[in-house]
Amino acid sequence: MKSADVSSSTRVVVFVPYLTGGLLALAALVWAIARDHNRPSDQGAAGASTLSALSALSALSAKDEVPKAIKAIEPPKLPTARDHAGMVWIPGGTFVMGSDELDSKPDERPAHLVRIDPFWLDETEVTNAQFRRFVEATGYRTIAERKPDWEELKKQLPPGTLQPPASTLVPGSLVFEPTDHPVPLDNHARWWAWVAGADWKHPTGPSSTIEGKDDHPVVQVAWVDAVAYAQWAGKRLPTEAEWEFAARGGDPNQKYVWGNDDISDDHPQANVWQGAFPYRNDARDGFSGTSPVRSFKPNAFGLYDMAGNVWEHCSDWYRHDTYLRRARGKLVENPTGPEDSFDPEEPFAAKRVVRGGSFLCNGCYCAGYRPTARMKTPPDTGHSHTGFRCALSSGVHWKK
Ligand SMILES: [Ca+2]
Numbered sequence: 341m342k343s344a345d346v347s348s349s350t351r352v353v354v355f356v357p358y359l360t361g362g363l364l365a366l367a368a369l370v371w372a373i374a375r376d377h378n379r380p381s382d383q384g385a386a387g388a389s390t391l392s393a394l395s396a397l398s399a400l401s402a403k404d405e406v407p408k409a410i411k412a413i414e415p416p417k418l419p420t421a422r423d424h425a426g427m428v429w430i431p432g433g434t435f436v437m438g439s440d441e442l443d444s445k446p447d448e449r450p451a452h453l454v455r456i457d458p459f460w461l462d463e464t465e466v467t468n469a470q471f472r473r474f475v476e477a478t479g480y481r482t483i484a485e486r487k488p489d490w491e492e493l494k495k496q497l498p499p500g501t502l503q504p505p506a507s508t509l510v511p512g513s514l515v516f517e518p519t520d521h522p523v524p525l526d527n528h529a530r531w532w533a534w535v536a537g538a539d540w541k542h543p544t545g546p547s548s549t550i551e552g553k554d555d556h557p558v559v560q561v562a563w564v565d566a567v568a569y570a571q572w573a574g575k576r577l578p579t580e581a582e583w584e585f586a587a588r589g590g591d592p593n594q595k596y597v598w599g600n601d602d603i604s605d606d607h608p609q610a611n612v613w614q615g616a617f618p619y620r621n622d623a624r625d626g627f628s629g630t631s632p633v634r635s636f637k638p639n640a641f642g643l644y645d646m647a648g649n650v651w652e653h654c655s656d657w658y659r660h661d662t663y664l665r666r667a668r669g670k671l672v673e674n675p676t677g678p679e680d681s682f683d684p685e686e687p688f689a690a691k692r693v694v695r696g697g698s699f700l701c702n703g704c705y706c707a708g709y710r711p712t713a714r715m716k717t718p719p720d721t722g723h724s725h726t727g728f729r730c731a732l733s734s735g736v737h738w739k740k
């Protein structure tokens with residue numbers, strides 16, 4: 341995607357309280373271009389039909405017969421001669437993407453067969469130290485650090501919207517702010533605040549710092565910032581399918597990134613939220629916010645924090661019905677996501693996929709640490725709980 345396609349809709353947040361006088365509503369995050377939602381899906385299934393895949397697929401309706409193995413159709417050759425320091429070789433293969441389990445959300449259904457080529461994936465989330473090297477080398481300024489441009493902004497607002505006072509046209513980003521009492525969990529706006537001066541170096545506002553947090557994941561990076569970093573690093577963002585395959589660690593029988601045990605409050609397997617969301621963070625895992633990468637055990641592929649710590653940007657547009665459109669009896673190969681975005685919860689907001697959950701996730705609220713859980717965010721919006729890791733194509737393909 342060209343960066344010119346990306347609106348600066350984050351800025352609209354600044355004006356929401358101004359326009360409505362009401363609580364900052366995440367629902368108003370993006371008044372982006374209403375898109376054409378009738379495009380074809382991202383079927384990449386041309387000619388993909390091995391016997392094993394077809395028989396596995398036809399068994400998808402019978403729950404017990406859902407294919408339980410990531411199949412090696414023809415083993416790919418290992419790549420050579422390139423520096424992949426800090427990256428893990430992910431073998432790819434055919435797997436069941438999504439979930440029909442009771443705890444899955446509608447946008448995770450139906451489970452369907454996907455095959456992906458081998459690729460490389462960063463062992464950890466991109467850290468503050470790594471992101472700093474990028475900024476020092478390029479002078480890049482993240483979206484949260486840029487002054488909003490009213491001329492751009494007003495294109496995304498209802499016609500006739502008055503220009504807000506210049507004092508509100510300042511850089512900033514979205515910060516999690518715990519409440520001091522129980523609140524209904526039906527509105528994100530109760531615990532997310534627009535904070536002027538919040539950016540990757542000041543994740544929760546101007547007085548916060550990342551000093552001493554070189555090995556923490558960078559946050560307050562929007563999708564476009566992540567793409568800019570990836571391009572500089574000679575990498576790319578993973579697709580949603582690649583990300584999910586990698587999170588499963590090669591064992592589709594495993595319910596979670598770490599195994600089959602449910603998340604434990606006493607011995608947390610990942611940096612998530614213990615206590616009562618969003619007002620009491622017990623931090624029994626040792627971290628109320630981000631944790632240094634590699635603080636928790638890696639998954640079977642050797643990938644760290646594929647559950648929790650920070651949400652991770654993927655390259656795909658988000659649609660709630662991506663899987664529905666796909667699962668029409670064909671094996672999907674190397675899907676790169678739909679051509680456009682649609683989230684019925686916020687029909688005017690174009691969003692990209694984020695995966696893996698964060699230090700804010702708990703079982704009662706979103707359980708976003710499940711490997712199949714999908715979340716979405718506008719491409720120009722940073723959050724204090726969202727970062728990314730990069731992928732690299734291997735040039736090795738599974739034989740059709
Ligand atoms: Ca925690």
Ligand SMILES: [Ca+2]
Nearest residue numbers: 645648650696
């Ligand atoms: Ca993560």
Ligand SMILES: [Cu+2]
Nearest residue numbers: 700701706708
């Ligand atoms: Cu969550």
